[in-house]
Amino acid sequence: MSTAPSSVLETGHRELVDSFESFIRRELVPLAAELPEATDQPPADLRAYVRTRSAGLGFYAGDHPEELGGSGMPFTAVVLLHHAAGRSGCPLAPYALAGSDGPSPLLRQGTEEQIERYLKPLVRGEATRCLALTEPNAGSDAFHLTTTATRQQDGDWVLSGRKTFVSNAGHADFAIVVATTDDGAGGATAFLVPMDNPRLRIGQRYDGMSGEPLSELLLDEVRVPADAVVGGEKGIGAALGNGIDSLSRGRLVVAAQCNGVAEHALRLGVEHARERRAFGERIGAYQHVQEHLVSSRAEIEAAKLLTLACARLVDDGVETPENAALAKLTASQTAIRVVDRSLQVHGATGWVRGHPLEYLYRYVRMMTIIEGTSEIQKVIIARSMGLG
Numbered sequence: 001m002s003t004a005p006s007s008v009l010e011t012g013h014r015e016l017v018d019s020f021e022s023f024i025r026r027e028l029v030p031l032a033a034e035l036p037e038a039t040d041q042p043p044a045d046l047r048a049y050v051r052t053r054s055a056g057l058g059f060y061a062g063d064h065p066e067e068l069g070g071s072g073m074p075f076t077a078v079v080l081l082h083h084a085a086g087r088s089g090c091p092l093a094p095y096a097l098a099g100s101d102g103p104s105p106l107l108r109q110g111t112e113e114q115i116e117r118y119l120k121p122l123v124r125g126e127a128t129r130c131l132a133l134t135e136p137n138a139g140s141d142a143f144h145l146t147t148t149a150t151r152q153q154d155g156d157w158v159l160s161g162r163k164t165f166v167s168n169a170g171h172a173d174f175a176i177v178v179a180t181t182d183d184g185a186g187g188a189t190a191f192l193v194p195m196d197n198p199r200l201r202i203g204q205r206y207d208g209m210s211g212e213p214l215s216e217l218l219l220d221e222v223r224v225p226a227d228a229v230v231g232g233e234k235g236i237g238a239a240l241g242n243g244i245d246s247l248s249r250g251r252l253v254v255a256a257q258c259n260g261v262a263e264h265a266l267r268l269g270v271e272h273a274r275e276r277r278a279f280g281e282r283i284g285a286y287q288h289v290q291e292h293l294v295s296s297r298a299e300i301e302a303a304k305l306l307t308l309a310c311a312r313l314v315d316d317g318v319e320t321p322e323n324a325a326l327a328k329l330t331a332s333q334t335a336i337r338v339v340d341r342s343l344q345v346h347g348a349t350g351w352v353r354g355h356p357l358e359y360l361y362r363y364v365r366m367m368t369i370i371e372g373t374s375e376i377q378k379v380i381i382a383r384s385m386g387l388g
């Protein structure tokens with residue numbers, strides 16, 4: 001780690017980050033070297049190996065307490081690991097850490113039986129899940145879901161509806177489906193649905209700009225038992241309420257991923273600017289090129305400081321939606337600008353399919369959409385300022 005201003009907030013976690021970086025270098029980089037060049041997404045069995053190996057070393061889902069199979073690390077450490085994974089540029093490194101297919105904070109509110117059956121295998125990296133929240137007419141506005149959950153006389157629930165843009169649906173062991181219940185409690189409720197339920201079907205595939213396709217999930221009168229409600233009876237109507245904290249942490253993780261990717265892109269830009277010559281000079285000598293790289297460095301450092309400060313506050317028990325929104329908004333927009341500038345510094349070389357910046361340009365674009373769009377982060381921040 002450097003003596004950059006943000007390094008003051010990394011104190012206490014250096015050894016952990018060093019050992020994670022050494023794991024990436026020693027084990028993941030050689031595995032990644034065997035991947036076909038044009039692949040955006042490593043095969044599922046390799047991802048599963050990386051997950052379980054990393055869990056065995058205590059990195060994957062490391063913020064979960066030891067009794068759940070984690071290593072009880074502070075949230076700041078998790079954020080630093082995500083940053084290190086992005087900064088490494090190793091395409092396997094992000095899979096060594098829990099993401100949107102890993103342990104859902106919603107499940108921390110689960111019953112004892114749900115924690116045993118669903119959460120622990122996720123923490124160990126032995127299972128993955130997907131989250132089916134978004135619908136054709138409910139994306140940012142998740143309070144107007146039309147997927148319904150109807151309680152039956154015997155206590156079972158029947159779920160019907162259509163979910164869109166679901167990540168990892170093709171590999172998940174189970175889905176967390178958020179639906180509106182009809183029993184008067186109102187509000188959204190999360191249900192655990194094994195992916196092999198015969199009335200749960202994967203519909204359309206959405207090929208995105210990067211990574212694996214997202215999926216449509218069709219629920220055609222999917223019957224689940226009463227104990228499929230996350231959190232049991234008290235979980236009815238509580239999914240979005242319980243999800244507030246999880247969204248804050250998820251957004252800080254996205255911010256950390258963005259900062260890491262941005263730092264990687266900046267390093268590529270600086271290396272290229274130091275070597276590439278034009279008009280008899282190294283291009284890094286030209287102020288227009290320096291402007292791209294210097295602005296990027298300043299913006300990354302600011303985004304990192306913000307993200308790490310918010311993570312430290314979470315560890316101190318201060319977890320506010322607006323802090324996470326500030327960090328996610330800043331880091332995601334910064335990462336998009338930084339990748340764009342570094343690609344510009346590379347000229348045509350960076351535009352060619354297969355170049356790391358060509359991939360990062362496509363990859364980073366989702367960051368202002370996932371876990372709440374930039375506009376929604378601004379809505380949250382505006383509300384915290386007493387506006388709107």
Ligand SMILES: Cc1cc2nc3c(=O)[nH]c(=O)nc-3n(C[C@H](O)[C@H](O)[C@H](O)COP(=O)(O)OP(=O)(O)OC[C@H]3O[C@@H](n4cnc5c(N)ncnc54)[C@H](O)[C@@H]3O)c2cc1C
Pocket residue numbers: 100130131132133134135138139140141164165166167168208214366369370371372373374375376379
């Ligand atoms: C890579 C990727 C992975 C995803 N994975 C999942 C997943 O696993 N599970 C899942 O359920 N969903 C997933 N999604 C869907 C994602 O959560 C939604 O795309 C996101 O919530 C935005 O919803 P939307 O696309 O319907 O856009 P909309 O909500 O229709 O928004 C369209 C535009 O309007 C703006 N807007 C909307 N409301 C407001 C407002 N009040 N004020 C100002 N501007 C507003 C938005 O910011 C946006 O710019 C994924 C999406 C992507 C791209």
